[in-house]
Amino acid sequence: MSHTTLNQDLADFISQSPTPFHATASLRQRLLEAGYTALDERSDWQLEAGGKYLVTRNDSSLIAFQLGDADNFERGIRLVGAHTDSPCLRVKPQPELNQQGLWQLGVEVYGGALLAPWFDRDLSLAGRVSFRDGAGRIASRLIDFKRPIAVIPNLAIHLNRGVNDGQPINAQTDLPPVLAHSLDPVRDLRSLLAEQLQREHPDCAEASVLDYELSFYDTQPPATIGLDNDFFSAARLDNLLSCHAGLSALLDASPEQACLLVCTDHEEIGSSSCCGADGPFLEDVLCRLIPDATRRVQVIQRSLLVSADNAHAVHPNYAARHDENHGPKLNAGPVIKINSNQRYATNSETAAFFRQLCAAVKVPVQSFVVRSDMGCGSTIGPITASRLGVRTVDIGAPTFAMHSIRELAGSRDPGYLTEVLRHFFNSAQLI
Structure with missing residues (x-):
């Protein structure tokens, strides 16, 4: 899919998703159209080998997964996480x-x-x-x-x-x-x-x-803007851009792989809810996929989570707000987010793995560390890592004006992020 086609699909998805409820409904509908089966948490699940399923909670959070082949879990689960809410x-x-x-x-x-x-x-x-x-x-x-x-x-x-x-x-x-x-x-x-x-x-x-x-x-619709169409402007890019990239990558995943996309609500207010990343939703689903506790720990330790949430691009009018060696640029690829105080869950091994993913598909990659004299935001990455014990890398597309009513990304970055996540879902081995 070309950048132009992908960005138009992203624009349509954002327009259809003015709230977390609508975002979840949009994700659900696209998955159903792609052959996924909807599950109800209140019912018994009859899962079949090779099946593709989705489940929602509170109408505002969604988990979609494909089981892969017979040896799926022995190779670990490839997880991508994002969030459906915006300020x-x-x-x-x-x-x-x-x-x-x-x-x-x-x-x-x-x-x-x-x-x-x-x-x-x-x-x-x-x-x-x-x-x-x-x-x-x-x-x-x-x-x-x-x-x-x-x-x-x-x-x-x-x-x-x-x-x-x-x-x-x-x-x-x-x-x-x-x-x-x-x-x-x-x-x-x-x-x-x-x-x-x-x-x-x-x-x-x-x-x-x-x-x-x-x-x-x-109500202003998303738009590709700039003299040379270099920029993509829209509401709720944080974090519908990542939800869309994760969904697009999942729909292109190899049927042999065990893959999971989790898009949860309430990230912007701490994720502490029944359907947030600090709630039991993902754990509940994994317990039903792998009922045996010992085996579940073994599988999680073979797995890896890519926590995808937008990153701060260096603003030309406010460049001093960035560490001078860590100023991500628009249209220069996804950003690995690092914080020694664990506001991001990236470590050297998971960062190296993500860099290798990017190199394999010839996608540029950047890194972000907040200035040492400034506070750092956080994501679902550390929350999910601490609840599950899963290895995690925090990444995201660089953007301007995060948490504004209208945010700005590079027009090539949604395609870069989607391509890397697609390769992640299809990669033969995890670290």
Whole structure:
């Protein structure tokens, strides 16, 4: 697949995935179309040799795996991990605000979001809605308004002269989006959601909305930009880019190999949930794949996890924020992330293995170490490594503006990452 074709598919995937729920649904649908069988954690699993399966938890996390041939586990499992969530603005439980004749919704900041870019954007609303149906049963569906229905207007500089001097943004008072005039009719979010449910799901005509998990998102579609089309710009590149690369690589994996893709929710807030990397989801699945505890440890010790999460490219206007010997560049290949305090799980052996993977497919590779006088972010890598004891390498595509409402990657880097992960799933031996 060419870079152009791959990036268009990535753009389509991002557009279809405004929330972790939608990202998981998109991954699930693509896997089903590729012949994977959906499993239910509440049922017994009848797994067949050579089979391909997927399972979801909380509608926002997914694990997909293929069992490979008869000797699959003796060679270890090739695992790729990513996360489905991104920093955003989540709607509060009782959000309605009527101020100055305008109808607004109160929001809570999810994750470490860059807040300034959220102003003056055309926003829509999507997420999961739970309701009581006509028969009195509780059910849930995903909704997506798709069209721009909200905006967070900036205050004019004439009324805010210090705004360019680093004035802080108050998440409680400055961020509620404006959706409409609050004149007749009186507006109610749950009624609005019931109407949208019926519009998207005709079988929910009698739905009585009980609760919801909703996120605002930018409606501007992804785009390849730059004078020479060097850049790929989109929302939620962190970390849907890695989810897409992992999925694309898995769908091209050799049927003989034992391969697994895990995409979990809640990474941006620490991963401590039933469906996060610090929860039992992956362990539960591995226990069902390999019931014998001793054999499971043996298999895990033959396995390797590639934790794929975006890396910080060196910004030309802020180059001093990087260690001068570790400034990853856009379109220069995936980045190996290293931290001696185990904020990343890479060690010398796993880094060497990943470098060899890149060399085998002629993909450039870079490394990142945070400045010694700055704090370091983290990933699902150390969490998964500490829970499973699996060897791990933390890597990612270099990007600008991480955690902004719109992020920027090199247009060649999604292809580089996908190619290396594809080779990883197909490699004959692990370290």
